[in-house]
Amino acid sequence: MSMDARINNEPGFILHTYPYKETSVVAEIFTRSHGRVALIARGARRPTSALRGLMQPFTPLLLSWFGKSDLKTLHAAEWQGGLMAPQGRALMCGFYLNELLLRLLARGDAHELLYDRTIATFELLAGEACNMDYERILRRFEKNLLSEIGYGATFDVDAETGAPIESDIRYVFQPERGALRASGQPGCLVSGQTLIDLAADLFESQTTLIESKNLMRTLINHTLGAKPLYTRQLLRDLTELNP
Numbered sequence: 001m002s003m004d005a006r007i008n009n010e011p012g013f014i015l016h017t018y019p020y021k022e023t024s025v026v027a028e029i030f031t032r033s034h035g036r037v038a039l040i041a042r043g044a045r046r047p048t049s050a051l052r053g054l055m056q057p058f059t060p061l062l063l064s065w066f067g068k069s070d071l072k073t074l075h076a077a078e079w080q081g082g083l084m085a086p087q088g089r090a091l092m093c094g095f096y097l098n099e100l101l102l103r104l105l106a107r108g109d110a111h112e113l114l115y116d117r118t119i120a121t122f123e124l125l126a127g128e129a130c131n132m133d134y135e136r137i138l139r140r141f142e143k144n145l146l147s148e149i150g151y152g153a154t155f156d157v158d159a160e161t162g163a164p165i166e167s168d169i170r171y172v173f174q175p176e177r178g179a180l181r182a183s184g185q186p187g188c189l190v191s192g193q194t195l196i197d198l199a200a201d202l203f204e205s206q207t208t209l210i211e212s213k214n215l216m217r218t219l220i221n222h223t224l225g226a227k228p229l230y231t232r233q234l235l236r237d238l239t240e241l242n243p
Helices: 089-104 112-126 134-148 192-199 206-224 230-241
Strands: 006-020 024-031 035-041 061-066 071-079 170-174 178-181 188-191
Touching: 006 035, 006 089, 024 061, 024 112, 035 061, 089 112, 089 134, 089 206, 089 230, 112 134, 134 206, 170 192, 188 192, 188 206, 192 206
Parallel strands: 035 071
Antiparallel strands: 006 024, 006 061, 024 035, 061 071, 170 178, 170 188
16 A cells, blocks of 8 residues: 555544554554554644544544555544443453454454454443343354454364264363363363354353353463463453452
């Protein structure tokens, strides 16, 4: 893209910001048609800047920018309306999703379906009706995110034999291979029924919720590498404070 080329009125929302020079910020944005983009918002930290109030997570924006390097320049931002920020524990869940997207999405790769799913997930978290559904919402999002970026797993087939998973058998799941019958080998221990439920996108059983949380953590850790997720630890601390 040349310096004169511009992207105009692209839907997006902020994943993370950090200070840049004296008065500006760099905003990591997830956009619908251009994927993750890093934008310099010049002067956004000035009290009088029109951008200051817009550089916040969970705010649907129409963004315009230009530039040919990895770090582009924000030209204009406009609030789209809607999508109120989640509150309380749901807010921490939202920050967790933002951190996952920031860490797992490569810059410049469009994921339009994932973008739409993310907006829908934020709306679920912000809704009053979700109450006890946080775990289901997070597990479904994690599974779809890994699948969308090419790290999706096959849950309903034995990786060694190719046979369908049996509900009453215990398995271990290895990120590089898949589900194997549990016989002392390393991996994430999981029931066959949980694997069947994961393949069908069903999270109604309490056992499935508990085991799928461990399995998703295993798969995400394998994808991310050594650096831990900051928001995951915060969510764990909150759970311990609020049993």
